[in-house]
Amino acid sequence: MQTKSILKNFSWSFFFTIVGFIIAGWWGHNHGISVWHAIYIIVILAIMEISLSFDNAVVNATKLQEMSIFWRKIFLYFGIWVAVFGMRFYFPIEIVAVTTDKTFMQVLDLALNNPKEYSALLTKHHGEIAFFGGAFLFMVFFEFIFSEKDHYWLGKIEQKFSLLEDKKLIGPVCAFVVVAVFSRFVSEDVQTVCFIAGIYGIFLHMAVNLLGDMFDDGSEGGEVTKRVLKTGMAGFAGVMYLEVLDASFSFDGVMGAFAITNDVVLIMIGLAIGAFYVRSFTMAIVESNALTTFRYLEHGAHYAIGILALIMFISTLQHLPEWIPGLAGVAFIVVSIYSSIKEKRREDKAALNKIEENKNI
Numbered sequence: 001m002q003t004k005s006i007l008k009n010f011s012w013s014f015f016f017t018i019v020g021f022i023i024a025g026w027w028g029h030n031h032g033i034s035v036w037h038a039i040y041i042i043v044i045l046a047i048m049e050i051s052l053s054f055d056n057a058v059v060n061a062t063k064l065q066e067m068s069i070f071w072r073k074i075f076l077y078f079g080i081w082v083a084v085f086g087m088r089f090y091f092p093i094e095i096v097a098v099t100t101d102k103t104f105m106q107v108l109d110l111a112l113n114n115p116k117e118y119s120a121l122l123t124k125h126h127g128e129i130a131f132f133g134g135a136f137l138f139m140v141f142f143e144f145i146f147s148e149k150d151h152y153w154l155g156k157i158e159q160k161f162s163l164l165e166d167k168k169l170i171g172p173v174c175a176f177v178v179v180a181v182f183s184r185f186v187s188e189d190v191q192t193v194c195f196i197a198g199i200y201g202i203f204l205h206m207a208v209n210l211l212g213d214m215f216d217d218g219s220e221g222g223e224v225t226k227r228v229l230k231t232g233m234a235g236f237a238g239v240m241y242l243e244v245l246d247a248s249f250s251f252d253g254v255m256g257a258f259a260i261t262n263d264v265v266l267i268m269i270g271l272a273i274g275a276f277y278v279r280s281f282t283m284a285i286v287e288s289n290a291l292t293t294f295r296y297l298e299h300g301a302h303y304a305i306g307i308l309a310l311i312m313f314i315s316t317l318q319h320l321p322e323w324i325p326g327l328a329g330v331a332f333i334v335v336s337i338y339s340s341i342k343e344k345r346r347e348d349k350a351a352l353n354k355i356e357e358n359k360n361i
Contacts, residue, residue: 009284015277020269027265041261045270049253051277051326052183056249058301061285071235084272087250096121102232115262127190127316128197133251135201141306153299175202182313211237300336304329
């Protein structure tokens with residue numbers, strides 16, 4: 001039964017992987033790259049995307065658990081196309097088009113026929129992209145740090161953070177300080193635009209949360225109406241939150257992909273395959289109730305997000321190898337799972353000892 005569930009969650013990922021291999025092979029054969037080299041490139045890109053976004057899958061799962069089946073399907077089936085074509089293909093081209101006064105089609109032609117110049121133009125705007133995505137991810141991280149929890153991975157340290165007053169104000173203030181400090185160290189010609197991009201990231205997180213709070217209220221109407229509002233509009237707000245979160249994660253993957261290849265088509269295919277698997281992991285976590293089984297998994301994912309946000313800001317000052325954020329994220333996830341298993345065994349052992357003591361009385 002468990003095998004069937006895994007196959008169900010990953011069926012679209014397996015299918016798209018096969019399709020991606022075929023398209024990449026055809027593209028490589030017709031553009032001076034060997035079939036196997038093209039496939040090798042998209043495999044590396046897919047692995048990079050999964051390693052960078054596995055913590056994203058965990059955080060997505062925490063939000064999806066609160067949604068109805070309908071909105072889960074909307075996120076899974078509609079959201080994946082936004083993630084694949086919107087964030088991995090359309091958005092990077094649109095950034096270059098807006099900042100260079102070129103049309104979308106001109107930039108698309110540039111991406112397909114002169115990928116080196118296209119990647120140079122996109123990389124030129126890495127600062128504001130990193131500030132926007134980094135600020136939004138820091139808001140996600142701070143929101144978790146200052147929230148009350150059933151379990152505290154770091155014990156009293158986490159507990160003290162959760163007991164602070166004005167939690168909704170502390171997070172934005174902390175994120176603002178990070179944006180203000182890092183904007184002082186980037187090149188003078190981009191200081192203002194990076195600072196503004198970071199502020200946009202903070203306000204967007206606050207706006208999406210405010211939207212969610214409004215829809216979660218459900219203060220009007222009877223009990224049935226409240227459930228409809230909470231399931232419908234709150235579900236919509238939740239999907240919007242997850243789409244923005246996905247976008248923040250995808251920035252790092254798109255920029256890092258150009259360190260592997262300048263071929264936009266292979267980049268889109270490789271990152272898209274990775275995005276499909278991240279969605280599959282998300283649904284597998286939700287359906288297996290892994291967040292309950294591994295109590296510190298959510299903690300590990302949010303600490304990984306905090307590290308990724310910090311790395312995005314640091315990358316505006318110093319180039320960092322692409323494997324660093326991916327390895328950092330996976331490390332936090334692995335350690336949180338290990339801590340969860342260890343704590344569960346300790347509790348089971350304590351419960352067993354208590355039973356034995358009761359028998360001896």
